[in-house]
Amino acid sequence: MITFGQIKKAVLVSIWFMFLTFPIMVIRVNPVEHIVEWRWKNMLLVGVGSFILSFVWHYFIRRKELGAQKAELGEWAEAIPLAQRIRSKKTLYKPALVAAGIFALAFPFIFSLYQTNIMASALIYVMLGLGLNIVVGLAGLLDLGYVAFYAVGAYAYALLNYHFGLSFWMVLPIGAALGATFGILLGFPVLRLRGDYLAIVTLGFGEIIRIILENWNEFSFGPSGIANIPRPSLFGIDLSVHNATIYIYYIMIGLCLLTIFVVNRLQDSRIGRAWIALREDETACQAMGIDKTKTKLTAFALGAMWAGMSGVVFAAKTTFVNPASFTIWESIIILCIVVLGGMGSILGVIAGALVLILMPEYLRALSEFRMLAFGILLVVMMVFRPGGLIPNVRRTYKFEGVANDEKS
């Protein structure tokens, strides 16, 4: 299996990496006391490690290329992902859905408060991911400032509650409306922009919102944030922390189901098709008579709406908001959820959110290597599954012929 050529390649790779990592891995300096520490052991580690990894890497790259060749030749047998096959078979699909539903409902009683809490966080990100999926996945507008709408929702609840004592359930629709309004506000100036110009302007928008929240003390209480935001109450009864967490978990399950339902319906609606057309080719889309302005603005508004809502839940769950929770990293994480899960695919986005949000929690055992592993995972995932965990399969429409129609 392993040829001489491959060994030679691996040796070269390992020498290259030993050279590459030499200053940073081997030498550690203390510029104050002028101490230089040489850690030769690390060099050996890098050498051996990269030698082995080189084999693994090239093996998988070859497999991937082989798969690509097969696909070109028309051998599609393995190409349909598992999730899609389950979906297409009614007998498998329904029991799987019911099992997932029962598991989701029973979750807080099987696992501890901590597990319920992080699962509720993950569900907030499912919602955020599904919302961003409308903008990025369906309409193909790269938005790096999505967190701004999340912040709008969170501050809407915090401030409306602080000043007017509005309750969670009253603010939830207000948050959604505010999110959508800000989405349209952002949408107007960027209508003419494409691709990466759009990305950088949305990034700027996200930062502007955060900086305003940081500096405008009279309005937002600045970086010290707003504390003591009430958790949602159940028919006017205040719950203990434990029960409130479970309650929020169920609220999130409900909201996620709503999101899935709505996004699913949107996808197949007239406006959903227009988004996909816009993503594929803006010029052709306009030529087909689709109103570009309206289509783009609805994508921004409907995407931002979910972020506004999840912001409200976020504020209720953490009971504290400050601008530090809404940095650009948050936008990036949400974008990662969408792309890693599979752009445009609802199931993929859910899987992406669960993996990306729960993994750092379960990786706590790795402690300081946590973020390192996270970075590697992103690269490896993208290299070997560029379409995402559960890629979206475009709905295909077949014309079955007139004969079929007559039969049915």
Added chain:
Amino acid sequence: MKNYLGKACIAVIVLVCSMFMVSGVGLATDTIKLGVAGAHSGDLASYGIPSVKAAELVVKDINARGGILGRQVVLLVEDDVCKPEVATNTATKLLSQGVDVVMGHICSGATKTALGIYKAENIICMSPSATNPPLTQSGDYPNFYRTIASDDAQARLEVDYALNVLKAKKIAVLHDKGDYGKGLAEFAKGFLEKDPRSTVVLYEGVTPGAVDYSAVVQKISRSEADAVIFGGYHPEASKIIMQMRKKRMDTAFISDDGVKDDTFIKVAGKYAEGVYATGPRDTSKNPLAIAATEAHKKAYGSDPGAFFLNAYAATQALLNAIEKAGSTDYQKVSQALKTEYVETPLGRIKFDDRGDAIGIGFSIYQVRDGVYVEVK
């Protein structure tokens, strides 16, 4: 399908929640579980990790002497990265593990988030470093204590020093836009504006992590300030002070205990000379502080980091209160914290009704020949 699920959801929620309200949560164990929470990774890790080491040292010491009330002390160390949303995970994880008392959180925002959760479960929480005044002054958190002075106390000290000792007339107040730095700067500005002896000529936030601060430094220079009061952490402080001195400005620089860190002197080098910073009263002569520092050097082979002694004192105060109270009962421990004095590296301390420590003083330090020296 989905409609049914929704209705089923609501039904189950109501059922379940009513069940939960009846049953209480109670855990009895034969160990005392001390939670240690704070930033143990990420960019603020250097403020959180020393507290873990402090707790480890105190607990090792106490367990070697047979524990407390005949029970061994177990540490539950959890990271919150100083982010409020992660702090809820940290707090619930500690609760799920049946924690008795918590030493932490490091940042004020994360502390506020976690306190809400601890309060509901009657868990006492003591922070070595959260300085935000409302934590103790608002009365919202009866379960909170701290072994550090609050922002307003520090700001008061800085302002008094600038006015009384340095006789500064024009003062520039800067901050790093963070919850710690800006909070402090707001108080400093407030105190200065009330005092007729001086004017605030500049009040600005600098962007943390910016490539350089030359424009802000130009602005300070134009404002002709006699003194700069800076609220924030040492990386920004050293960048500003270095650019000021390179521009040949000899304006006095007064800052807080986020800057009273040896890393500041190491990074700013000769430019750090003459900088003032507030910090806990000089502890170099306290035998307990010397012993704690020595123990750290022996166990970890390095000098302790920021807030180490505060965390050491907090751990001791918590465990002492449990011992005096004879149990981990919330009421009894609270009572013990407020009545029983305890000898710590920061001095002989107890806590007032709001949760601030009595017996910990703050003083002004100045960098002289590469070390912080207390200014009398």
Added chain:
Amino acid sequence: MDYFLGLFLGGLTRGSIYALIALGYTMVYGIIELINFAHGEIYMIGAFTALIVISVLTLMGMNTIAILVIAGVIAVVYSSAYGYTLEKIAYKPLRAAPRLSALISAIGMSLFLQNYVLLAQTSDFLPFPNLVPDFEFMEPYAHIIGSAEIVILITTAIVMILLTILIKFTNIGKAMRAASQDKTMALLVGINVNRVISFTFVVGSATAAIGGVLIASHIGMINFYIGFIAGIKAFVAAVLGGIGSIPGAVLGGFVLGWTESFATGYISSDYEDVFAFLFLVLILIFRPQGILGRSDKHKA
């Protein structure tokens, strides 16, 4: 007037650093249309490598000028090597994939490199020695501009000139321009496009490393996180000038540097970044392709 001049030169210095980093973004983007998110990390690695080399050489007792030159050269070599490897691992396998996948891969690489330096070195800030001596003839102007800033400006100018010569007059420069216009056509006329892409990464990383060493020496401190913010700002500069255009990246860097400097100087540094971004939005509303960008109708 001194005040205005101080702000102007401060903005120019900051802008030069942005420009040096933005060049890498813009060249890579011009050829493979990828936002190389990890580019800021290359700049950070350049600065770290320089610090390590300087510390080792200082212990060996070399004189300052020799240290400066050697550290600079090694930092450039290593940054280029990292840039080259980065492309081979994280971007080349994704050439045919959706563009966003490559972006996520780049974000992953950025996280990896940050934490790699954090773990292998330290999370603390490290002091970076001041390599540029205070020139005596500069002393009367020290309150406006320092010697280090002069060195930054001159170095940036030299790098720009060299880069222009490289792209305008050498064979590889011609190949780069050809590949950025049409990769398939470039292949057909016998250009090794893969090699051109690698070369682009190497050159871009080298300029970032120069920026890294210069600014670290000026600011006097580094840690593993400095690349992120500088990288974002440089990206803004590249887009502002028209991404893909090399003079655009330089101009974008200067414009951004000045905007920030004057906004801080005449308004408030509280909203420094807000003004920078608002200015960007304004320019893009009237010139959606950036200041010097090509208006490219068929590119989506």
